[in-house]
Each structure stands twice: as C-alpha cells, then as structure tokens.
Amino acid sequence: MVAKPHLPGRQVPNYNFRMPALDFTARRTAFRKLHQSGCFVIPNPWDIGTARYLRHLGFKALATTSGGFAFSRGLPDGAVSLDAMLSHISEIVASVDLPVNADFESGYADEPDAVARNVRRCVETGVAGLSIEDATGNPEKPLYDLPLAVDRIKAARAAIDASGADVLLTARAECFLVGHADPLRESIRRLQAYAAAGADVLYSPGPTKRDDIQVIVSTVAPKPVNVLLSSNTGLSVADLAELGVRRVSVGSSFARAAWTGFIRVATELAEQGTVTSFEGITPYAELKHFFEQDKNLPR
Numbered sequence: 001m002v003a004k005p006h007l008p009g010r011q012v013p014n015y016n017f018r019m020p021a022l023d024f025t026a027r028r029t030a031f032r033k034l035h036q037s038g039c040f041v042i043p044n045p046w047d048i049g050t051a052r053y054l055r056h057l058g059f060k061a062l063a064t065t066s067g068g069f070a071f072s073r074g075l076p077d078g079a080v081s082l083d084a085m086l087s088h089i090s091e092i093v094a095s096v097d098l099p100v101n102a103d104f105e106s107g108y109a110d111e112p113d114a115v116a117r118n119v120r121r122c123v124e125t126g127v128a129g130l131s132i133e134d135a136t137g138n139p140e141k142p143l144y145d146l147p148l149a150v151d152r153i154k155a156a157r158a159a160i161d162a163s164g165a166d167v168l169l170t171a172r173a174e175c176f177l178v179g180h181a182d183p184l185r186e187s188i189r190r191l192q193a194y195a196a197a198g199a200d201v202l203y204s205p206g207p208t209k210r211d212d213i214q215v216i217v218s219t220v221a222p223k224p225v226n227v228l229l230s231s232n233t234g235l236s237v238a239d240l241a242e243l244g245v246r247r248v249s250v251g252s253s254f255a256r257a258a259w260t261g262f263i264r265v266a267t268e269l270a271e272q273g274t275v276t277s278f279e280g281i282t283p284y285a286e287l288k289h290f291f292e293q294d295k296n297l298p299r
Helices: 024-034 048-056 066-072 082-095 112-123 146-163 183-196 210-220 237-242 253-272 284-294
Strands: 040-042 100-103 129-133 168-172 201-203 225-228 247-249
Touching (some): 048 082, 048 284, 066 082, 210 225
Parallel strands (some): 100 129, 168 201
C-alpha cells in the first residue's frame, strides 16, 4: 500500500513537532526520517517572509531556490556569488525551525577539492541537506564528464562526513534541463553512479511523463528520488507518491508565480493606467496580521 503523501492545508498547523531554534542535530534527524518512507513536499521559499509563511502552512521542510533568490537580487540564475548564496542560505536556516535543504548549484567550483571546501562552508550554515548539480554552466559542454562528476560527488560526501554533521547529500543529473540527446538514459546512468559515490538522494529535474519518472525511481531504488513539480503536467503529489517518489520540490516556481502577479499588475498600470489586476489580491491587513502573530513564534 502506498503511503499517503504529506499535503499541508491552510488551517493553523500543529506545532508540536517543532524543534528548538538552532538545534541543527534535531532538524537533520527529522529530515533524514522524512526520506525513509512515504512522500513529502519540500517547497522553495526565496526570502524570510516566504519561508515563514510556508512553515505556517505546515510544510515539514524547506529548500532554497538559487533561481528565486537570484531574481530577487536582480540577477539571472547562476550569477549569485558563493558568499552571497551562503549568506542567503544562513538567513533562511535561521528564519525557521525546520530542516532546510540548500540548492547549492554546482558547488561553486569545478574541481573536487574546491567543491569540498565550499560544501564544508555550506554545512556550517546549519542546513539539513544540500544538492550538487553536474551542470557546468558552459553551453558548449553543459555537463561535467561523468568521471569528474562522480569525483565531485565523492568530494562533497567526504566533506560532509568529515564535518560530523548528518547532512543529506542530493546529487542532481541535469540532462533534461541542458538538452541532452538521450536525457532519460543518461540521467539514469549518472544517478546510479552518484548513488555509488555516496549520494543520499537522487534528483533529475525535468521529466514530466509518468513512465519516465517510474523508470528513474525503479532503476535507482532503494535510494529516495526527488521530483521537480514546476508546471501543470497533470500529475499530483498523490500520483508521484504512487510512483514511489519520496520528495517533491517546486524549484523557482513559487518565485515565478509571484513575479507573474507582479508583472501583470505593473504592466497594466504602465500601459493602461488602470489597476483592475489588483482585484482579489491578498489584503494588506491579512499579511500584517500574519507577520504580527508570526514574529513571536520560534525561529
């Protein structure tokens, strides 16, 4: 029988599961437990306010989004510096008493030793997990050669182990996103290699077909798989749970949804001088009340 996925509602959540602020060991233990059975959603805030509201909705863990944060800083994804990203990750970790997974892009380095140094710094922020991509950022050679990609995961694994922190390592195969000729086959090849290299969680963002997701889950089992839900593909969280998916994230989608609303109302005002798009927006008083109540809750 497939375990029912965790789907928070808008009701006031039960805070009994909360851990003391800055108790990173407890958060990391809780995060690892979430990956042991069932399916859970790990949404991606891009600032303190969105992180706090997602906690209010009852989500059990959060993940940063490199894209969402970059857009908030007026930058394209991939243009945020290592120090700026570490500061942002630290800010999100400190803003909630939930496990936080860091979108650590490609480790902000090419060579394994440098990846290891940066991973150690990321662990020090208090994260419960972090992900490393195999995308190079170079359009002419978008993926690291597999031997180097594996060494990068091994280096990240070694850095986490040396820290003594129980931080989950997610390895990402970016084949679908970079336009690989055979993204499914190559993703599976890479994910299996990353599992052998010490990754705890496997993630290939991009596949939206039920059969593709099922193949990925089955071929890398028993490792837990993260699936990106960033568009309306017709698949629900319950559907993904039935396929054996353990974790569901949304990447930059929440941030892009916010940008969609902003662009719509700003464009109308700029081009037509009207504000009909303001109809139905969240009232000022509602947000003010939420943050007045939320500021006194544990962080």
